[in-house]
Amino acid sequence: MRQYQQFIGGVWRDGTGPGETDVLSPASGQVVGRIRHAGIQDLADASAAAALGFAQWSRISPLDRSRVLRRAADGLRTRMEEIADLVMTEQGKPLSEARTEVAACADVIDWFAEEGRRTYGRVIPGRHPDQHLEVRQVPIGPVAAFTPWNFPLSQAVRKIAPALAAGCSIILKPSEEAPGACVVLVDVLVEAGLPGDVLSLVLGDPASISRTLIADPVVRKVSFTGSVPVGKHIAALAGAAMKPCTMELGGHAAVIVAADADPVAAARALLPMKFRNAGQACIAPTRFLIHQSLYDAFVAALLDGAAALNLPPLINPRRAAAVSALVDEALDRGARLLLGGGPPERCRYPATFLADVPADATILREEPFGPVATLQRIDSDEEALEIANALPFGLATYLFTDDARRQAYFADRVDCGMLSINAAPIALPETPFGGVRDSGFGREGGMEGLAPYLSPKLVTVHHHRGRRTA
Structure with missing residues (x-):
């Protein structure tokens, strides 16, 4: 010792x-x-x-x-x-x-x-x-x-x-x-x-x-x-x-999967970003906003990849209990559990995805700082932008699109310190982080x-x- x-x-x-x-x-x-x-x-x-x-x-x-x-x-x-x-x-x-x-x-x-x-x-x-x-x-x-x-x-x-x-x-x-x-x-x-x-x-x-x-x-x-x-x-x-x-x-990073994105490629790119360090990262993506035309394909790829993950422990039992409490409260309010959940095992909590989370659930307003994310269908870029900017946090935002006009639209309007488009890195020695x-x-x-x-x-x-x- x-x-x-x-x-x-x-x-x-x-x-x-x-x-x-x-x-x-x-x-x-x-x-x-x-x-x-x-x-x-x-x-x-x-x-x-x-x-x-x-x-x-x-x-x-x-x-x-x-x-x-x-x-x-x-x-x-x-x-x-x-x-x-x-x-x-x-x-x-x-x-x-x-x-x-x-x-x-x-x-x-x-x-x-x-x-x-x-x-x-x-x-x-x-x-x-x-x-x-x-x-x-x-x-x-x-x-x-x-x-x-x-x-x-x-x-x-x-x-x-x-x-x-x-x-x-x-x-x-x-x-x-x-x-x-x-x-x-x-x-x-x-x-x-x-x-x-x-x-x-x-x-x-x-x-x-x-x-x-x-x-x-x-x-x-x-x-x-x-x-x-x-x-x-x-x-x-x-x-x-x-x-x-x-x-x-802290942050509560939104992920926007736009209508022209490749849903499978986006899901695969997001898995290591979400679950690095068991989700204990201020820039971890936590609110997934997926265009309704891609939602089913994206979710299927996401769950398929996440089901095979063996996550490391969270820092202490208090953190695991706090994450579990956010999930349980969302479920009590009517959210659907797509993967994971359940009581923590001391410091461990599984990769967890929630859908149809009601607007009054705490997890939509407070950073989970753990292996949990919410999934929501969107119908337009304008709706995605409104949801992404709705919280008082403004650290990182993630966007998946190959449309140059759409990239410019969000780059001009997302209220955050860092915008990553198509999983481009944002924490490099030569780039400003904040x-x-x-x-x-x-x-x-x-x-x-x-x-x-x-x-x-x-x-x-x-x-x-x-x-x-x-």
Whole structure:
């Protein structure tokens, strides 16, 4: 059993807080790790380290910062099997998916290592010959980052990589459900040459840590990934402290299978997208809107593929029970069960599809965050658009059509941060990832993911003609 510590000031040390948390394997239910919580002094020390680390790291050239990050990316690849095994054990996803997560994280670090070298400022033409105007992009300052359990390494890397590339120090608070991958990540970065004060890792009570770090005057930016209710609370804390934040929150992604789509190809493409990580993904498709002319063929192909799936466990019994409760409530209100359902088996719940779900069912309004989706017939593009935009979420939307005009129609009108047409990928290092409305604000990935860690500084100079300077 692993004993997880805090990383503060370049040293691993036990937390001094009053509580402990056991890390449980979703597959077996066994205790695989234990965390001694961070205390107030630990957080104060992490803050002091972040201040020192920022003073040092922000003065290092972008080229030298890039070299450290590139070595760290290689370090992740070298330790892929170790990290993937930790992710599988603590979070529950299959080993193949865990390996994919680690490989993708190495690519993200590589990408930001290079993008950090392109934090260009600009010169603005002056209004007269003696005037010089320039804009510099400077690191915003120490960052407090809070990440969830569903992609324990990826969510941390998508915050750490741009922060470090920009020249910021960062305090990471990962989920206590699956901390192991982030612990190894810290070791990899330090071994790559990152100064110990630049990155701290703290584990413990989420409410206490977030409240303390966000209020700390050393922290200049907040980044959070998680649920909508918690995200709104974090954003309110950041707003009270007048600190900018990036919020990557939940979704309830609509899938639109238009009249010209291939229903079998669409169903086959959606199965891995829906059931990756047992559906525990904020961009997982959950509301399937199928043109009535294709509905029967689509559903037959979907159910045929889903029936053969052997899903991994959900993160804990609470999540499985929550998913089951949403399904049961929909059935009580008159929905039809096409596949799956039934009581959960500890952390496991089967692939489940519901049809004819009444409008007042909770599952149509709340993200299930599990292996469940609803299916609905539509008669027109306009009806599909109205349903897709009906909820306060706006993270990802999926569209299946080869009609260029229809693609443009939905691209112009769907209210979301990301639209994938014909299963095109949306979570790449070079593309912006994020949503609108209740799904959050700000972006992770792409050049848009680096910008929140930079602050534009205007420098104006008036040159006195003919005056000598020493």
